[in-house]
Amino acid sequence: MAHSSSLEPAHADTLIEARGLRFAYEAELWVVDDVSLQIERGALAALIGANGSGKSTLIRLLAGLRTANAGEVLFSGQPLKGIPRQRLARSLAYVPQINPMIFPFTALEVVMTGRSPYTPRFRFESRLDVEKAHKALATVDGAHLAPRPVTELSGGERQLVAVARALAQEPECLILDEPAAALDLKHRTSLIRILRQLRDRQGMTALMVTHDLQLLDPAFDQVFAIHRGALLAEGPPAQVLRDRVLSRVYDDPQVRARKLEGRTFVWSGT
C-alpha cells in the first residue's frame, strides 16, 4: 500500500466511493438501500451478507454494470457514469458469479477478451496481448488450461479462467462475485494469495463477495457487511467478525466467531 500511495499521492486513500446508493428492480422494493462506502486504494476488501441481501446487486452498481436509482459511484474521484466504457474496462475488471458458456471457446480465447479494452475495434490482439493472456492464465495456475474448450472445464477451472480474463485487463481494481464458491480448498486459498500478491506488488485493489468467512481474517483489509440492502458494519475483519455483528448480518443468533492461531473461525449452530 505504501508502494501505491507513493505512485499517486493525489488520491491515495479512496479508489471506489459509493454515496447513498439505492437500487430497486421493482418500484420501492430497495435491494440496495442507501449504501455509502469507501474502498481504499490497494485494499483487499470483502463484502458479506446473507443470501438475497443485495451483495451481487451492490457490486454490479460499483462495477458500473447497473445504474443506481439514487446516489452515485465515484471511481478514482470521478463519477463512474462519466467514464467511457472502454477506459473503465482498463481500470476496473469484473468477474461474474456464474459464467455459462455455450460455445466451446478455448480458455485462451476467453482470457484474451480481457485484452479487448486495449485493442482497436477492427484489430485482432497482438502478440504482446497473447503473451499477456498466457501470463494471466499462469498467474492463476491455469497455464495448462489454455488450449482446452471452456465447455469441458469444471466449474472451478472456469472460475479460474474468468479470474485470468479479469487479470488480463490489467485493472487497478478487481471486483469478484463469489469467486471462491466453485473452488476447492487449495484453489480458494491460492486465489486469496494471488489477490494479496497483486495488492502488494502492483497496489491492485480488490472487492470480493464471499460466503466463506474463514478466508477473511487476517487476509483481508476491509470487510463490509450488508443486511437487507443496507450497510450494517464495516471495518477490519477482526472488527466485523464478531458474534454480535454476524448474528445480525445473518439473522442467526447462533453464529459464533473465535480467534485461533491468528485466524478467525466462524460457525453456526450447536
Added chain:
Amino acid sequence: MDASRQIPKGAGSSRDSTASTPQRHGNASQAAARSLTRPLILALLFLAASTLVSLWVGYRLLDPSLLREDPTARILFFDLRLPRVVLGGILGASLGAVGACLQAFFRNPLAEPFTLGVSGGGTLGASVAIALGWGINLAGVPMVFLAAFAGSAAAVLVVYWLSRTGDVVMPGTLLLAGVVVNLIASAGVILIQYIADYSRALQILRWTIGTIDVVGFDRIWRMLILLIPGWAILLAITRDLHLLAMGEESAASLGVNVRRCERLVYIASSLIVGVAVAEGGTIAFVGLIIPHAVRLVLGQDVRLVLPCSFLVGAGFLMLADALARTALTSGELPVGAVTAVIGGITFLGLLRRQRRFSAI
C-alpha cells in the same frame, strides 16, 4: 511468506513452457496472434470456385465460345444466369452472416433467422405487400422490401420480448417463441392467400417456397440499397458479438454497450432478413448450417466466423441453387426446399449433440 515463495516460481516456469514455445513454432499455432488473412483467403477460394461452378452448370452447360458469337446465348447468360448466381450469392451471404450474428448474440447455436421467426415475420410482411400489389417503389426501394423489413422487425421484437426475463434470455423460450411466431405468420400468409385474388395467391405460394428467379440486375441494385447498410452494421459490431458470445455481463464489463449492440442487431437482422425473404422467399437453415460449418474449420472466434460465414454462405447458396437448377431433367427444384432438406437434417444432428449441454 508462503505466498511469495510459491507464486513467482509457478508463474515464471509455466509461462516459459506455454507462452514462448508455441510462438516459436510459427503462425499457425494457437498462441500466435490471430489474423483474418488466411481464413478470408480460404473462404474467398471457396466462393470463387462455387461462382464458377454455378455459372457453368444450368439448363445448358456454359460454352464460353458461344458467348462471343451468339447474341441469344449472351442475353441468356447476362440477363438470367449471371443475375441469378449473383442473387444467390447475395442471399446466401446475408443469411450466413445474420445466422452467425444471431447465434453469437443470443448465445444459442440453434438461433437463425428461420428458427427465431424473423423470416416468418418477413414473409407475412411481404405477403401483405404482394397481395396489395407489387409495383410501388419508395425512393428506389420496392414496398415489398419495406413491408418484409417491418414484418421481420416485429417478429424479432416479439420473440425477444417473450424470451427475455430481466437479464437472462431463456434459450428454450427463445426457440419456442420463434416457432410460434413462425406458425402465426404462416397462418397469416395462408389467410392472405385465401383473400387475395387467384393470380396473386399463386404468386405468393410460388415465392414462399423460396426460389431465386430474377431477370436482370435492376432488383439486385434495389436490394443492395437496404442490404449494404445491414451488412456494414454486422461487420461493425462483430467484435462486440464476439464478446457477447461469451456472456452478456462479462461483455458489458469489457466495455461493450450491450443495449446499443442489441438495437443494432435488431435493425441489421430485420433489414437483411426482410429483404432476403422478400426477394428469395423462405430459404431456411442457411443461417444455421453455414456458421456451424465455418466454426468446424476455423474455431469459435466470431470475428473470423461472421465474415467467413458471409462468404461461405454466398458460395453455398450458389451451389444449392445450381443443384436445384440441375437436379431434375425437366424443370427445377425450389432452392428453399434444397436448403431446408440439407439444413433440417443438420439441425436435428445439432439438436442431438446439444443434449450433452443440459442448459438448453
